[in-house]
Amino acid sequence: MRTGYVYHEIFGWHDTGTFVGDMPSDPGAGLQPYMNYEHPESKKRIHELIVVSGLIDHLVRVPARKASETELETVHTKEHIDRIKKESATRLGGDGGDLTTPFARGGYEIAAMAAGGAIELFESVLSGEVNNGYALIRPPGHHAIRERGMGYCIFSNMAVAIGVAKKTHGENLRVVVVDWDVHHGNGTESIFLNDPNILTISLHQNRLYPHDTGDVDVVGVGTNINIPLPPGTGHGGYYYAFDEVVIPAIRKFKPDIICVASGFDSSVYDPLGRMLVTAEGYRVMTRKLMDVANEVCGGKLMMTHEGGYNATYAPFCGLFVLQELSGVTKLPDPFAHGNDYPGHELKSHEASSVDEAKKLVAKL
Ligand SMILES: [Zn+2]
Numbered sequence: 172m173r174t175g176y177v178y179h180e181i182f183g184w185h186d187t188g189t190f191v192g193d194m195p196s197d198p199g200a201g202l203q204p205y206m207n208y209e210h211p212e213s214k215k216r217i218h219e220l221i222v223v224s225g226l227i228d229h230l231v232r233v234p235a236r237k238a239s240e241t242e243l244e245t246v247h248t249k250e251h252i253d254r255i256k257k258e259s260a261t262r263l264g265g266d267g268g269d270l271t272t273p274f275a276r277g278g279y280e281i282a283a284m285a286a287g288g289a290i291e292l293f294e295s296v297l298s299g300e301v302n303n304g305y306a307l308i309r310p311p312g313h314h315a316i317r318e319r320g321m322g323y324c325i326f327s328n329m330a331v332a333i334g335v336a337k338k339t340h341g342e343n344l345r346v347v348v349v350d351w352d353v354h355h356g357n358g359t360e361s362i363f364l365n366d367p368n369i370l371t372i373s374l375h376q377n378r379l380y381p382h383d384t385g386d387v388d389v390v391g392v393g394t395n396i397n398i399p400l401p402p403g404t405g406h407g408g409y410y411y412a413f414d415e416v417v418i419p420a421i422r423k424f425k426p427d428i429i430c431v432a433s434g435f436d437s438s439v440y441d442p443l444g445r446m447l448v449t450a451e452g453y454r455v456m457t458r459k460l461m462d463v464a465n466e467v468c469g470g471k472l473m474m475t476h477e478g479g480y481n482a483t484y485a486p487f488c489g490l491f492v493l494q495e496l497s498g499v500t501k502l503p504d505p506f507a508h509g510n511d512y513p514g515h516e517l518k519s520h521e522a523s524s525v526d527e528a529k530k531l532v533a534k535l
Contacts, residue, residue, distance in 0.1 A: 174497035175295045175304025175473070176230035177288040178218045182309035183211040185282070186264070186275035187323070192442075193271055207273070208443060209323040212482040213435075214309045217489035224501040226493060233295050233304060235288030238331060243286060245334025246327055246362050248318050255279050255325060267310075267320025274310070274325065282310055282325035286332070289475045293332035296473040297340070297428050303461070303472040303496050305433070307489065311477040313356040313432045314381070322354065322380060329432055329475045330362045333369065343368060347426040349417055350374065351409075351456060352434025352477040353444030355385030355397070359432060364391035370424045370535075372396045374412055376404070376437075376444055377524070387527045393535065396420060398528040400521060405447035406455070406510075407517030409437075412525045413459050420532045421463050428471040429464050435479025435488040439509040443480050447514050450484075450491035450504040457495040472496070 189196060190207035221227050243252050251268070258265025259279030266273050274282070285308035292306040312328030314321045333346050348363075350356030350373040363369035375385050377399035385397050398412050421429060435453070437446040448456075464472040474492065479485040487504045494500045 172303070172498045173301040174230050174493065175233040175292050175301035176493070177233045177235050177292050177304070177306035177308060179235045179284060179288065181281055181284055182307070183215045185211065185278060185310050188273045188275070190273070208480050209310070211309070213480055213485045214307060214476065216482055216486045218307055220486040220490050221493060224490060226490065226497065226499060226501045229497050229499040230493070231301050233291050233301070235284050235308065236291060237280060237283040238286035238290055242290060242335050243283065243326055243331055245338060246317060246330045251318050255282065255320070267315070267325045269319070269321040272320050272323055272325065278325065285310055285312065286326045286328045289328040289332035290335050292473050292475070293336055293428070293430070296471050297336060302470050304474070305493055305496060306473070306475045308476050312475065313350055313352060313359050313477050314354070315358045316361050323478070324358060327358045327362060329430055330359050332475070333430070345424065345426045346370070346428055346430060347372065347421050347424055348430045348432060349460065350432035351437060352432055353437040353441065353446055354380040354434065354478060356432050357381050357384040360389070360395055364395055367392050367394055370394045370396070370420065370426065372398070372417055372420060374398045374400060374409065376400060376402055376446055379444065390531060396528055396531050398525060400446070400524055402445035403447065403514055404521050405512065405515035406452045407515050408521035408525070409448060409452060409456065411517050411522060412528070413456055415525055416528045416532055418459060418463050420535060422467060423532065423535045425467050427468055428473065429460055429468060431460065431472070431474040432477050433474040433492065434477035435485040438479065438481060438484055438488055439512065440481045440484040440506065441479065443478070447509070447512060449507065449509040450487040451507065451510050453488045454491040454495045457492050461495070
């Protein structure tokens with residue numbers, strides 16, 4: 172198996188400032204300056220575990236490069252790109268567009284590298300140069316809409332990769348995007364909502380972020396499936412959603428490639444999400460996607476990194492996904508006790524949420 176891997180040290184240099192979680196520091200309100208939730212460590216440590224475990228020797232490095240303005244314009248407005256570029260050139264940097272997406276000077280160049288990394292991996296997988304792959308890029312992308320960034324995302328990395336591929340390979344290129352980040356993939360959804368050749372599927376904690384998107388009744392032209400899950404969903408609920416909705420939808424849609432917006436904030440130890448997925452859970456979901464990819468699109472499966480904010484656990488989630496993709500196992504999960512929590516059983520209110528989304532598969 173040839174598994175592509177994108178990472179560049181510059182992704183760790185994207186500076187999100189001294190926030191207090193997702194709040195700006197404010198002594199009057201008792202908010203002591205600390206770290207932004209979206210800090211470099213949780214991403215850098217995924218890469219370092221991949222190196223230290225030795226898995227890196229079994230991966231094919233796919234170099235990241237800066238996406239051009241023309242490439243970014245395949246899904247973003249020129250005004251958005253120009254504003255980010257302008258603020259990025261100032262001494263103190265700027266914000267993606269919602270005042271919770273800060274970036275320091277040079278942030279434009281790093282965000283363009285992240286989008287370029289996604290473009291390169293997409294093409295490498297689609298062309299068959301590698302069988303599958305993972306782009307460990309930062310800043311993340313799935314919340315960014317055409318006109319602005321939001322939720323730590325500046326450019327919609329996966330959407331840009333798809334937009335560029337559609338220019339190269341034609342509008343009829345069929346793509347499925349599965350988003351397993353704990354937050355709704357609202358940006359990817361909004362960009363492709365009316366595109367019948369792009370099937371977007373988002374599994375997320377119901378109305379965690381954004382607070383007003385991700386409902387099951389948003390279907391666009393019939394190729395958008397939201398699976399809002401109740402807080403506390405574990406492996407039972409996630410596997411049920413995959414077996415009953417995600418996999419049958421992919422089988423029916425018959426894409427040319429399957430993409431994953433991969434956030435490890437659905438993990439049991441994440442500070443932002445309230446779900447129970449473990450490294451083993453991410454491995455199983457990866458396996459399910461690899462199997463259906465083998466069935467429908469020659470195994471073509473690529474992932475771009477999104478969220479995941481526990482710096483001690485996200486590395487093992489990343490390692491387990493890449494071990495499964497490459498077929499090479501280096502290390503077990505030292506935190507595997509999370510697999511034994513009783514919350515992993517499928518509960519009836521989880522099943523009913525999934526069953527609602529299942530009705531959309533019949534209409535595909
Ligand atoms: Zn997230």
